[in-house]
Amino acid sequence: MSTVERVGNKLPHPFWLFGILSLVLAAASALLAAFTVSVAMPGSGDAVAVRSLASSDGITMALSTAVENFVTFPPLGNALVIMIGVAVADKAGLLSTALRAAVLRVPPKMVTFGLAFTAMIAHVASDAAYIVLIPLGAIVYRAVGRSPILGIVVAFVSISAGTDASPLITPTDVILSGLTTAAAHTIDSAVTVGPVANYYFSLASSVVLALIITLVVELFIAKRVEQDGYDLPDETEDEINARGLTADQRRGLRNSAVCTAILLILIGLALLPSGSPLRGEGGALLESPVVSEIAVVLSLMFAVTGAVYGMAVGTVRTSRDIPELITAGLRDIAPIVMLFFAVSQFLAYFRWTHIGEVIAVRGAGLLKAADAHTLVIAAGLLILVSLINLIITSGSAMWSLIAPIFVPMLMLLDIPPQTTQALYRIADSCSNVVTPMGVYFILALGFVQQYRKNAGIGTLAAMTAPIAMAMFLGWVLLFVMWWILGIPLGPGYPVR
DSSP: OHHHHHHHHTSOOHHHHHHHHHHHHHHHHHHHHHTTOEEEOTTTOOEEEOOOTTSHHHHHHHHHTHHHHHHTOHHHHHHHHHHHHHHHHHHTTHHHHHHHHHHHTSOGGGHHHHHHHHHHHHGGGTTHHHHHHHHHHHHHHHHTTSOHHHHHHHHHHHHHTTTTOOSSOOHHHHHHHHHHHHHHTTTOTTOOOOTTTTHHHHHHHHHHHHHHHHHHIIIIIHHHHHHHOOOOOOOOHHHHHHTSOOHHHHHHHHHHHHHHHHHHHHHHHHHSSTTOTTSOGGGOSTTSHHHHTHHHHHHHHHHHHHHHHHHHHTSOOSTTHHHHHHHHHHHHTHHHHHHHHHHHHHHHHHHHHTHHHHHHHHHHHHHHHHTOOHHHHHHHHHHHHHHHHTTOOOHHHHHHHHHHHHHHHHHTTTOOHHHHHHHHHHHHHHGGGGOTTSHHHHHHHHHHHHHOTTOOHHHHHHHHHHHHHHHHHHHHHHHHHHHHHTOOSBTTBOOO
16 A cells, blocks of 8 residues: 555656657557557558658648647536536535435434435535545534544545446536547547436446445445444534525525426426427437437536526526526636546547557457457456556546557457446446555545544555445346346446
8 A cells, every 4th residue: 555655646647647648659659650650440441651750741740730629628528618617506505405414414323325325416516525434424424423533435436436426417427528539530420429328337336336336335344344433523513514504505505406407397298299309310219419419408507507596596696697607616627627628638649650540459359369258358458457557546537548558459349338437437446545646545535534533544454345346246246137137237228
């Protein structure tokens, strides 16, 4: 654990990491181009040779396409659009209040499963889920006479180790699918992976993981944690307020729920006529704008329901408040936009050099020659990504780095890009809670130390590691079952 922490602390910020990788790419492409490395593309037989990024053509390309690379980066537009709506719902207070209401209404006997599944839903709130649910988990467990440390662990593990599972479409779905689409275009420019590409699998995963967390916590973790006891700090005003909801908050939630129901009914009615403009070509539902442009639909729903809630509690008083909430929310994703700029340049350089095609074709050739079973290849990818995730804990940054290699490579082995993405979601999630490199690991540790002063990194890792291991094994078994049965990963997205 200390080795992981020491190595990880020496890594630069992801923004600079992709800058360094671009320099490494320039050197590698120059070397490969000097040896005229090339491959014949499957199907067409066209020869593709590596081009040097360090050449005059490469430098000209890098300078002349920088703006285009950024503004046409697939995840950028969708992420900004969906975050406009999420910003209204978040800053108006809807998301945090809804999460509190969901947890506070759970019966004592169901508190572990209720908190775990609420965390799966909370992934729609992105990082805000950690800020709301981790301290709230402690409060809820104290309220039912159990160790607040256990509540912190359940909330943290459910959000972090299950970060890529949710019964809802989340901003992560939008970002990952955009990166997967960009990577798939290396092989086939006609491939599009939408935000719903893993929805069925993600929905099932959220329930299965919540059940696994409940079983492991109640059968193995709870007894030890509760026997060790805890220190009882003075109750803060925030904790007292968090025990219940105000009348305005309850009214705001009711109004938002009614508004959501009305919007869903209107969308459903609009999709009913076979000639509806919201249907796709030939009246197809899967190709409808509602599915293909799900980011816009979700953004609209978040914005409207958030505004309705805000009007009930007073966070939205005039129409001018809406743009201010959006502005405040978009400030929170400025680090993501900054990272997207660096990532978009690196991916553009990577595509231009054709190194991706060379690695994909030759890697696929080696795997074919080894006659490795698809599930064996999947296991290798899961182990590799899980290890990388101990150091590079940013899911979008890591997928930006490895998707251009693994997505096209596995496509050449007839493994669809949405399946590779589903495997990545498993590997990217579970090991988050055993590495101190994650910022929210440190956040969770800080809350644990409020109740146990001598707690350290090892204390938290000892509680989270067994749960993470069980989640990983259970999630992998779920995928194997999915693969064997041939269940679609999402609407219109087969697993194989």
